[in-house]
Amino acid sequence: MSVLQIDGDDFTLDGEPFRIISGGLHYFRVHPDQWADRLRKARLMGLNTVETYVPWNLHQPRPDVFRLDAELDLPAFLDLAAAEGLHVLLRPGPYICAEWEGGGLPSWLLAEPDIRLRSQDPAYLRAVEAYFEQLLPPLLDRLATRGGPVLAVQVENEFGAYSDETTHLAHLADLLRRLGVDVPLFTCDQPADLARGALPGVLATANFGSRSREGIAALRAHQPTGPLMCTEFWIGWFDRWGGHHVVRDPAQAAQELDDLLSTGASVNLYMFHGGTSFGFTNGANDKHTYRPTVGSYDYDAPLDEAGEPTAKYHAFREVIAKYAPVPAEPVPGPAPKLPATTVTLTDSAPLFANLPALGTAVTSERPLTMEQLRQDFGYVLYKAILPTAGPVLLELDDVRDRAQVFVDGQPVGVLERESHERAIAFTVPRAGSVLRLLVENQGRVNYGQEMHDRKGLPGRVLLDGVELTGWTNRPLPLSDLGGLAFAPTGGPAVGPVFHRGTFRVEEPADTFVHLPGWTKGNVWVNGFHLGRHWSRGPQRSLYVPGPVLRPGPNEIVVLELHAGHFARTVELREQPDLGPTEE
Structure with missing residues (x-):
């Protein structure tokens, strides 16, 4: 002892x-x-x-x-x-x-x-x-x-x-x-x-x-x-x-x-x-x-x-x-990596068309936070009906942390907490148009006095100065993608869309997923959630632990929140790219 x-x-x-x-x-x-x-x-x-x-x-x-x-x-x-x-x-x-x-x-x-x-x-x-x-x-x-x-x-x-x-x-x-x-x-x-x-x-x-x-x-x-x-x-x-x-x-x-x-x-x-x-x-x-x-x-x-x-x-x-014994055993050299390859994502599943498989909607007068929805991670999709047509100003008390704004399924802009953005102007095509706000929790604050960091929309939403009520709140934790209805990819996709492809492995080993041309979203391999991708950088690759892979066919799913990469390909490489270093 x-x-x-x-x-x-x-x-x-x-x-x-x-x-x-x-x-x-x-x-x-x-x-x-x-x-x-x-x-x-x-x-x-x-x-x-x-x-x-x-x-x-x-x-x-x-x-x-x-x-x-x-x-x-x-x-x-x-x-x-x-x-x-x-x-x-x-x-x-x-x-x-x-x-x-x-x-x-x-x-x-x-x-x-x-x-x-x-x-x-x-x-x-x-x-x-x-x-x-x-x-x-x-x-x-x-x-x-x-x-x-x-x-x-x-x-x-x-x-x-x-x-x-x-x-x-x-x-x-x-x-x-x-x-x-x-x-x-x-x-x-x-x-x-x-x-x-x-x-x-x-x-x-x-x-x-x-x-x-x-x-x-x-x-x-x-x-x-x-x-x-x-x-x-x-x-x-x-x-x-x-x-x-x-x-x-x-x-x-x-x-x-x-x-x-x-x-x-x-x-x-x-x-x-x-x-x-x-x-x-x-x-x-x-x-x-x-x-x-x-x-x-x-x-x-x-x-x-x-x-x-x-x-x-x-x-x-x-x-x-110099200060303590160090083992005389040799330090292992680099472990084998998967050979570099390009993976084509052949199937797609639009997020808005697959909502029932991803989360259950809850109605409320005002938007509910993630915490009120008993949700830890991921996204919340908020939906309300716009009562008037024509130019409008949408104002949010708070955005936690990034809201993509859609009207009748078409993107009209993004509001980012990081940029202190809380208002957006756009034109409503008709009375009764559907407003959707896809809000991402980008990570709760982990240090300092701002740790009481509730996610989603913690506050009111105003339309031309009048509070917009009557909301549907759908938590999207994305912890289980098994219910997504994938189909062969057709024409150009307007995000958010899940894209799926397969690649073969002879012997599992570490690799890194690179996503040149993609904008923002998440990546899963064989159901294992690697993390977020974002063209903003600096990180431009995601680490895939070898134990996540298996001999034979393997599945990769990429959620793209914006316009999909035209070629719909990702690359597996032997080295990471963590971005440019500080000068």
Whole structure:
């Protein structure tokens, strides 16, 4: 039994001095068939520990549903880490940030109109307690005190950047203890937030990505005794739609790591392997302007999105070897990829013609939000009748996050939250024309004060200054496309349309879907939702894990929200394209 203890200014493990050299590896961003490969590469780089968050919104998608299976089998992930000889830092939240949808908080919390997230609000606390009461018991045998790999557990996450309500942190720490967590607890905050986010009696750690000595000095000034640790040593960064692909020079990042380790501090690289925010799970930021995050979480990490060691991997391995033993085993070379091929999408299914197969309509006087519709991800299609003909001005109280406007099935424009757009003028051909607003949740805000991020149309819709009432709200989570009626593609398509094609595979391997000429939408392979495509970039490819594929025929479905690509082809390539890098 290897139990982590705090002994003065040091960690000890089984009574011996111990330095945590860890890396972030989120099981929920990696296909479960690839967990073992990523964990092995973590050990081969010289890590003795891996860190993972736990996404509440996936494990408890509804208050009465709890999942701990398949791609969410956290106990199995922890067992694989232990089998590889790795320890684990567990960060169960309830809030995790992670550039993840809603920071991991489930959307159903926001169905409560006045709920205060990350606080002592009784409604929030009841939900957190019910979640932890289901999550923690199956994990207790994986704690180091019981022979498992979990050395320490984090209390909340960067709380000082959000609030100074220390009583809430204390409540969460007491809850963890009450439910059987008897390994050390820790908090993490950026240096400027340590005073607000630390909890007396719990080890404080700091998050930073440069000026390591300054960060460690700030931590020591706040916490005069105890081990020093950087829980998020940012060695890369995430990308947002409309930005550049962010990279960091491997040599410069390695020097920063060397500087940090030379202080004697422990470290967790954020990230060792970022993986992918598959499907609709990416988050967003909103610092006066809403900015959704791309689906790739490559993060310019030592292991790239497909799990391949990068130059940064080898540079970090050399640095770590100066401070700790590094396995002599050779690092695996690049894994085989599918041969490049072009796939023609031969069948189509217009979204508007397939609505009954995608969601059940609900009527209301005013538009309902996604949360009121018990919907987590995807789209909502709002429909109302326009009472007059001629030029009109449509105004929305709010757009969360992107609304495509159709009149009698024809597109008349787009309103984007990111551009602060809430009004559009168009001409109604006749009284009684049908107005449709297809609204996309592009990711709930995952950081800061704007996290109460209800989706859809949270407010009134005005037509020439008069409220438009009598709505049909149809949730379109797109979690099951099995009911779509595909037919051979005919003439030019006006989106939104699903397009389907097949391709053959001899031996499954990783590949990347590229969509030159397409505009915006989503991609599925064999029913597995890869994520969003958008010509805005920077991301211009989607990662396909090899385990998603099968020998023989495979199916790809592309939802195009706008005019379809004329050739209706997509390309499978051996390399990704994450976009131009920052100068």
